[in-house]
Each structure stands twice: as structure tokens, then as C-alpha cells.
Amino acid sequence: MKRQVPLVLCFVFGIAMIFTQFSPHTFSQGIHNEVTNWTHIITPFALVLAVATLIQTHWVRIRRRTTHWQYSIVVFAGLITMVAFGIRSGPKNRVFEWLYENVQVPMDATVFSLLAFFIASAAYRAFRARTFEATLLLISALIVMMGNVPIGDFLWNTVMAWTPWDNATSNASQWILDNPNLSSRRGVILGVSLGAISQSIRIILGIERSYLGGGD
Amino acid sequence: MFEKLMRIDRRIIFIFVGLAVIVPTLFPSNLPINVPEPTRQLYDYIDALPTGATIIIAFDYGPSSFAEPQPMAEAVMKHCFDKKVRVIGINLFAETTTLADKLMQKVAKEKGAVDGEDYVFLGYRPGALQVIIGMGTEIASIFDSDYAGNPLAEIPMMENITNYEQISLLLDLAASSTVEAWITYANTKYGLQIGAGVTGVIVSQMYPYLQTGQLVGLMPGFLGAAGYEKLIETSAEGTAGINTESFVHLLIVGLVVLGNIAFFIQQRREE
Numbered sequence: 370m371k372r373q374v375p376l377v378l379c380f381v382f383g384i385a386m387i388f389t390q391f392s393p394h395t396f397s398q399g400i401h402n403e404v405t406n407w408t409h410i411i412t413p414f415a416l417v418l419a420v421a422t423l424i425q426t427h428w429v430r431i432r433r434r435t436t437h438w439q440y441s442i443v444v445f446a447g448l449i450t451m452v453a454f455g456i457r458s459g460p461k462n463r464v465f466e467w468l469y470e471n472v473q474v475p476m477d478a479t480v481f482s483l484l485a486f487f488i489a490s491a492a493y494r495a496f497r498a499r500t501f502e503a504t505l506l507l508i509s510a511l512i513v514m515m516g517n518v519p520i521g522d523f524l525w526n527t528v529m530a531w532t533p534w535d536n537a538t539s540n541a542s543q544w545i546l547d548n549p550n551l552s553s554r555r556g557v558i559l560g561v562s563l564g565a566i567s568q569s570i571r572i573i574l575g576i577e578r579s580y581l582g583g584g585d
Numbered sequence: 586m587f588e589k590l591m592r593i594d595r596r597i598i599f600i601f602v603g604l605a606v607i608v609p610t611l612f613p614s615n616l617p618i619n620v621p622e623p624t625r626q627l628y629d630y631i632d633a634l635p636t637g638a639t640i641i642i643a644f645d646y647g648p649s650s651f652a653e654p655q656p657m658a659e660a661v662m663k664h665c666f667d668k669k670v671r672v673i674g675i676n677l678f679a680e681t682t683t684l685a686d687k688l689m690q691k692v693a694k695e696k697g698a699v700d701g702e703d704y705v706f707l708g709y710r711p712g713a714l715q716v717i718i719g720m721g722t723e724i725a726s727i728f729d730s731d732y733a734g735n736p737l738a739e740i741p742m743m744e745n746i747t748n749y750e751q752i753s754l755l756l757d758l759a760a761s762s763t764v765e766a767w768i769t770y771a772n773t774k775y776g777l778q779i780g781a782g783v784t785g786v787i788v789s790q791m792y793p794y795l796q797t798g799q800l801v802g803l804m805p806g807f808l809g810a811a812g813y814e815k816l817i818e819t820s821a822e823g824t825a826g827i828n829t830e831s832f833v834h835l836l837i838v839g840l841v842v843l844g845n846i847a848f849f850i851q852q853r854r855e856e
Contacts, residue, residue, distance in 0.1 A: 389772075402722050405715060409727070412712030460682060461733070474648040477680075481649035485833065487601045492594040493840040497848050507845070511838050517785065517808055519616035520831035521741045539619050551792040556828060 376575045383573035423448070509545055516542020587847045589603040598840065605836040609829045616828055618813035623795055627780045627802020628816045630754065630828075631661065639746060640754040643763065644676040644685035650682055650760035650784050656810035656823035657782035658685075658758050659692055662696040664817045666696035666703060671742050673752075674706040675728070677763055686732055701731075701740045706733035717766060721775040722748050749777040754801065756780045764791060768799045782809055806830075 383403065391400035427441035454465040498504040515521030521538035529537070571577035620628075631640070640691050642661065646654045674689050676682055689706050698704050707728040710716050719727045724746060725737045737743050745751060755777050757764045764781045771777040778801050781791060785806030794800040802815055807830050810823025 381812050405718050406724070406726065408715045409710075409712060409719060412715055453750060466683055470687075473680070474651070474684070477648035478652065485606070486599045486602050489833075489837050489840060490598045493593070493598055493844045494595075496844065498845055507841070511841065514834045514838055517788075517806065518831040518834045519618050519808075519811075519827060520835055522619055523616050527738045534621055539621075543622070546789060546792050547796075551796055552623075552788050554790060555793045 372581055375581055380573055513545055530573045587850045590847045592620045601836055605832045606829055609832045613825055614828050616831055618811050618815050620815055621808060623803035624809045624812040626849055630801045631664055636752050638753040641673045641752055641842055643757045644681045645757055645763040646760035647678055653784045653806050654758035654782055655786040655803045656821055658688055660813040661756060662692040667696045672704040676709050680708050702742050705740055705742055706732045707792045717770045723748055749775045753776045754780055758782045760784045768794055768835050772799055
């Protein structure tokens with residue numbers, strides 16, 4: 370019963386929502402709007418679930434004194450502080466905004482910025498023209514990298530001024546993005562879309578049941 | 586020597602990268618910027634909008650990636666306020682709310698735009714896809730009030746706006762796959778025109794949509810922000826950003842070339 374009810378619900382709503390996409394009738398659109406409204410109510414529950422899981426995971430780490438369990442205390446400190454100020458006075462509260470602008474934003478930006486250092490180091494060590502395919506990839510990458518910044522055209526127009534092509538770096542980069550990139554991306558999009566359609570049909574028909582979790 | 590070059594300490598590379606960021610930031614250069622064609626298309630589309638038209642800007646990025654989309658948002662909002670095009674701000678990710686709110690207030694103050702008349706910031710609602718689909722039927726069913734808590738019915742500029750039919754453009758400033766979601770659910774289902782400004786890493790994903798016309802224009806990373814700033818005849822963070830990025834790209838290209846030269850010489854010696 371625990372499995373049959375979700376399977377039936379999934380089938381009924383899946384088929385109904387497919388039909389609403391192809392019928393502009395007011396009855397059909399009414400169903401679409403009603404179900405969409407339900408999802409607005411259901412979605413915030415995911416947030417509750419996420420917070421509960423976060424608390425459970427980090428509480429277990431602290432209790433068991435696992436490696437780096439001290440960082441879990443920082444998680445609780447951050448969570449409790451932001452929730453305390455956010456719930457009590459709303460997101461426009463001065464302390465809440467100050468913490469966001471002076472703690473969360475710089476920390477998030479710093480962690481993401483570290484990528485530039487690692488990418489530079491990794492590119493130097495690993496980006497090698499070992500095969501024909503790797504060489505093609507490398508040349509394309511270098512052209513796009515230089516074509517996407519003004520210094521590429523500046524250097525070309527200065528050093529290669531004798532050639533008849535102005536702004537050749539950005540033009541070459543644009544050609545790569547407009548042709549080989551576009552064609553391959555479209556192939557990927559079509560493949561992913563067909564995969565998504567087949568997976569959706571499998572879920573709606575109850576063939577794919579992994580989303581229900583294991584056991585009865 | 587070449588073996589040493591190939592085994593260079595990564596901390597030396599880190600120092601070079603640090604210098605490539607710090608030096609151009611402290612001593613800015615004015616490299617000539619060629620406006621990308623998709624950015625020009627977006628500019629032309631907004632420029633052709635009549636006075637009083639309304640666009641939505643979706644601030645779909647986070648604090649980790651705000652460096653690129655934020656100057657785009659600033660440039661587009663300046664253009665809109667100059668042209669008396671009204672702006673509705675929303676965001677599909679909770680963590681952007683304060684950033685977007687502050688930015689809208691800053692640009693509005695600079696351009697003398699009035700909250701509730703020339704612009705409104707609606708903020709965040711959970712469930713990205715449901716928000717996109719729901720707004721197509723009725724914006725008020727998703728956002729019953731703006732971010733400051735004013736009921737939507739009491740906001741003058743929202744008086745004649747019910748759903749996407751009254752919106753001339755949605756500009757998605759994104760650092761992830763939200764542009765595809767807006768295209769799939771708002772463009773295909775409701776016919777809403779979509780423009781995008783995206784971080785450098787996802788630019789290549791946008792080209793199929795540009796070619797089909799599902800995107801009216803695109804701002805690709807810092808180059809798009811700098812290009813838009815050039816079109817509205819200003820120079821701000823986008824221009825500064827692309828100049829700094831120029832030197833980092835040049836360094837990485839130099840490192841890759843150097844690494845390959847050392848690799849080939851070593852390989853030849855081994856043979």
C-alpha cells in the first residue's frame with residue numbers, strides 16, 4: 370500500500386499534467402493552475418526537510434566526535450544566529466543584513482575565487498597536446514580564452530597589424546562558439562531531452578520506482 | 586631545466602595569478618572593448634522598448650558568482666531608468682535577495698527612480714519552476730507583496746500588470762541553468778521574450794538558444810557587462826573586471842603554452 374498509492378498518484382497527475390500542456394481549454398488550464406498552486410504549498414516543505422537533515426547530520430557528528438566535528442558547531446552557530454535575527458525582525462534587519470554582507474558574501478566569493486588559482490595550476494600541469502583530439506581542444510580553448518577578453522584583439526591588432534584581418538581573435542572565438550560549439554551543444558540538448566522524456570514516461574508508468582526509496 | 590619547469594611549485598603559479606589580478610586592479614588599463622553581437626542585440630531590444638514598458642530582471646546568482654552578473658544588472662537598470670522603462674526584480678535563489686535589493690536601491694538612487702513607480706523588488710519565493718510557471722498565470726498568486734512587505738495591489742506600477750502578457754522582456758542574470766528553465770517554461774509556454782546575462786563558464790551553453798531566437802540577446806560574462814557599459818557610455822565594474830580578467834587569461838594561456846613547450850622538449854629528449 371505504501372508503494373501503490375504514490376505510484377497511482379504519480380500516474381494520475383503525470384498523465385493529467387501532460388494533457389494540460391496540449392489543451393488550451395479553460396477546464397484543462399484550471400486543473401493546471403490548481404496543481405501549480407498545490408506545488409507552491411508543497412515546495413516549502415523541502416526547506417523544512419533540508420534544515421532537519423542538516424541539523425541531524427551535524428548533531429550526530431558532534432555527538433560522535435568525528436573528524437573535524439568542531440566545524441559542525443560553527444554550522445549551528447551560523448544557522449541559529451541568522452534564523453534568530455531573520456525570524457524576529459525580517460530580512461531587512463540591520464544585523465541580518467550586516468552579517469550577510471560582511472560574512473556570507475565575502476566568504477562565498479573567496480571560496481569561489483580560489484578556483485582561479487587551482488585552474489591556472491591545473492591548466493599548466495595537465496593541459497597537454499598529447500593526441501590529435503587534445504590538440505584540437507587545446508587550440509580551441511586558447512582561441513576562445515583570448516577572444517573573450519579585449520587583450521586578445523589588442524595584441525592581434527598590434528602585433529599582427531600587417532594581416533588583413535582586424536579583431537581576428539574575437540572573430541575566431543565567435544566562430545568557434547557559433548559553429549562547432551553550437552552544433553555539439555544542440556546534440557547534447559537533444560540527447561538529454563530525449564533521455565528526460567523516456568525517464569519521465571518510465572516514472573509515470575511506474576517502471577522506474579527508485580524515487581520511492583527501498584523496502585515496503 | 587625543462588624538468589624543473591614542469592615540476593614548478595604550484596605556489597609560484599598562485600603568486601603569478603595573484604599578481605595578475607592585483608596589479609591590473611590597482612593600475613587599470615583602458616583596453617579597447619569590442620561589444621559582442623549578442624550584447625548589442627540585447628541593448629537594441631531594450632532601447633527599442635516604449636516609455637512605460639516593463640521588464641523583469643531575475644537575479645539568479647549567488648554571492649559566490651556575483652562579480653560578473655552584478656555589473657550587468659547595474660548597466661541594464663541604468664539603461665532602463667534613463668529610458669523610463671520600469672523594472673521588476675525577483676530572484677529564484679534565496680541567497681541573492683539582499684544583494685539584489687541593495688543593488689536596485691543603489692541604481693535607483695543614482696538615477697532618481699522611485700520605488701513602486703519606476704521599479705519594484707519582489708524578492709524570493711521557494712520552488713523555482715513553480716514560480717516561473719505560476720507568474721505566467723498571475724504574478725500576484727506568487728508574490729502577494731513586494732520585498733518590503735507592501736501588498737502588490739497597493740503598488741502603483743503593478744496596477745495594470747497581471748502576468749507575462751504585460752511584460753516586454755525577462756532578463757535572467759544567471760550563474761547556473763535557470764536560463765534554460767525560463768526558456769522552457771516562460772518562453773515556450775507563455776511567449777515571454779527572454780534575454781540573459783551569464784557567468785563566463787556557462788556562456789557556451791547559451792548559443793543554441795541565441796540561434797533559435799529563444800534568447801533575444803546575451804551578455805557573456807565580464808565581456809558582456811563591459812560591452813553593455815560601453816553601449817550606455819559609462820565605465821564601471823564590468824569594464825574594470827574585463828581588464829583584470831584579460832591579464833589572468835593572458836597568464837593562463839602563457840602557462841599552457843610554456844607547459845606544452847617543456848613537455849615536447851622533454852618528450853623528444855626521452856626519445
